[in-house]
Every structure is written in C-alpha cells, then in structure tokens.
Amino acid sequence: MSKAQISFGLKWFVNFLHTFKLLVLFIILWLFMSLELQNPTPRKERAFVFFTKDSVQLEVDLLFSANDLPVKYYSFVVTPVCEEGVCYNLVAEVYWDLLGNFLDYAEVPLDPLTKFDHVKFTKEDHDKMKEILMDKTSLLANYKVEDLVDHSIEIKSEVIDGVAGATYNSLSGAVVRGAVYSSHTLWHIVNGELADKIAAHTEALRSEEVLVSMLDSDNYHQQFYALNKVDVGNEKYTPKLIRLITEGDAYVPFFAIEKIPDWAWSSAKYQSKIISLLKEVEFRMQNEILNRFNNKVLDENATTFLASALDSLNRSQLKKAFKILYDNRGQLTPKSIEEIAELKNYGKNEFSKEAEQFLTSIAKEGRLLSP
Secondary structure, eight states: OOHHHHHHHHHHHHHHHHHHHHHHHHHHHHHHHHHHHHSOOOOEEEEEEEEOTTOOEEEEEEEEOTTSOEEEEEEEEEEEEEETTEEEEEEEEEEEOTTSOEEEEEEBTTBOOBOGGGOBOOHHHHHHHHHHHTOTTOGGGGOOGGGSEEEEEEEEETTTTEEEEEEOGGGGGGSOTTOHHHHHHHHHHHHSHHHHHHHHHHHHTOOHHHHHHHHTSSOHHHHHHHHHHSOTTSGGGHHHHHHHHHHOOTTHHHHHHHHSOHHHHTOHHHHHHHHGGGGTSOHHHHHHHHHHHTTOOOOHHHHHHHHHTGGGSOHHHHHHHHHHHHHTGGGOOHHHHHHHHHGGGOSSHHHHHHHHHHHHHHHHTTOOOOO
C-alpha cells in the first residue's frame, strides 16, 4: 500500500470520527430536547418580598405546575435565633400552600437544624417541628420570646459556658424539646403576617382555572376555599362535588354534599353515582345521602343501586332506605327485587326482617316481580 493510500485512509478515518462525534452529540441533544418538551421544568416567579418584625428579609416565590398553574409558595429562610446570649442562624427551605398554610420544610445539609448545645435534630424532632408548624392555634402565638423559659430553673450548658433556663411545662407540647427558641421563631415566620400575605397574593390571582385546580387537589384547605368561590349551581362542578364526598378530607365531604344543588338529587344522571357511594362512606355520610333522597323520585337504575347497597346499612338506615324504595316501588326492577330477596337469608336478623316486611307489603299490592 502506498503512502498516498495510507494518508488518504487516515484522513478518511479522522473525518469519519469527527462526523460520528457530531452525530452522537446531535442525538444526545435531540433526546434532551425531547425529554424537556415532555417534562418541562415547572416555572417559578417572585411573589413578593417580606420583612419580619426582626427586619429579616424573606423572598417568597410562587411555584407553578407543569400546566402552568400555581401550586405552592416557597422561601429560603435564613433568620437569627438567639438564646441565652448565643446567636446562630436558622436555615430552612419552607413551603406553604396557596392559602398560606404550612406544607413542609427541608433543612440545608450544610447548616442543619439543631437544639440545645447544638445537638442535631433527629427524625422525631423534625416530625414534631412540622406538627407544630401546622398548628395555627399553637400556644406559641401568645408568647413573646423572652417569656419562653423559666429562668428560676437552671440547666448546665457546655456550649455557652454557663446555664440556661428551662421551658415552662405549659409549653412543653408546643415546642421541640431543646429547641424552644427555634420553634418559636420558625412558627411566627410560617404562621404570622407572611401567611396572610400569601393568601392575599393568591386571591389576586384567582381564576376559574385556579379554583378548579384547588377543587381537584388533595388539600382540604384549598378544597374548602374553592367550594366557597365556585358557582356550584353550574352543572360542570357537580361531578367534582360528588367526588369530594368520598375524596375530600376533614369536614369537606359534608360541605360538598351541602353544595350539591337540589336538582341534581332528582337527576337520573347523578342519582346512581351518589347512591353508589353508600358502600364507601361512613355512617354519618350515609345518613346525609339517605336523608336527601327522601321524597325524591328515583329512576330504575337508582333503585337498583340502592337495593344493592342495603347490606352496608344498619337497621335505622334500612328503614330510611326501604321507605325510599317503597315510595319508588313503581321503579323497582327484577334485579332490585333479587337484591332485596337475598337479604331474607342474611345473617343479621334485622336485615331479613326488614326485607321480609318490604317484600310482603309490595306483594299485597301486586307489584312483586319475579327475580
């Protein structure tokens, strides 16, 4: 092989490697852009700047979802905490929901939260601190920093080369043990005027899209807020109200059922959906549902669903359910009768007794259909 051929071959190989590298880089860039388009990085924007009573500046950001809807607020908190003449910085990343309720915090690994004598927080300490911060009615709201400890009781400290006061017994459950000043400082930042300013900022952003996202969230504060703001008479919200009967937290299910418009209880479109929830909800909500169907005309599907839910009720509720079925006996189907007939052989005497009485009463009217 001649030198010219070898030189040509080397040049071709070098050009091939160069082209191959460019191709690999192009493919990597294309994959990165594709992933970015599929999972865009949620954006954030500066909501406002807040100054605490101690003149500590906090920058508060509003974080958005991938759908560009507001989700929560965030602030990188750095604030001095002084106890017994020793001061240090408390550093934490804090999150609030859209109404200013505490969600969570994360400590900074290089500057972790500490308690008495600079002992690092344990997992139990973090859990306790988060529990404290979620309590807007904490006793800490009524205490000034200088009133937190009883100086008549002295505790030896190796850090301050002296003694420190002991936490009052009345406050023991409202603070992290050994971190009374940190508990007080962070609680007042999280639940003070800053929380009110967050709520006001969200109110200014209120739109139908934001309210719907609140209804669809798993946050009962936001669910309750949205229930008070949306036009519940608009049918597009009716499925969301029904969903909250089972998926709402705390008092939200009872508020949601109150908001379901009267026409929906008489609508064949929604009767079966609501009645089917009898098997999922607890006793008080079962009563709410049964009470609202009293004196309502049911369609055939609704009576069938009610008959199939009878075995999830107690005796007093059975009486309510059978009254509703009797009032709608003209809508009973063979399937409904079959469901009720099966209760006659049910293990609980009250079930079989109520079922027997019901079947006997409609048989006398000649309405008993063969299953």
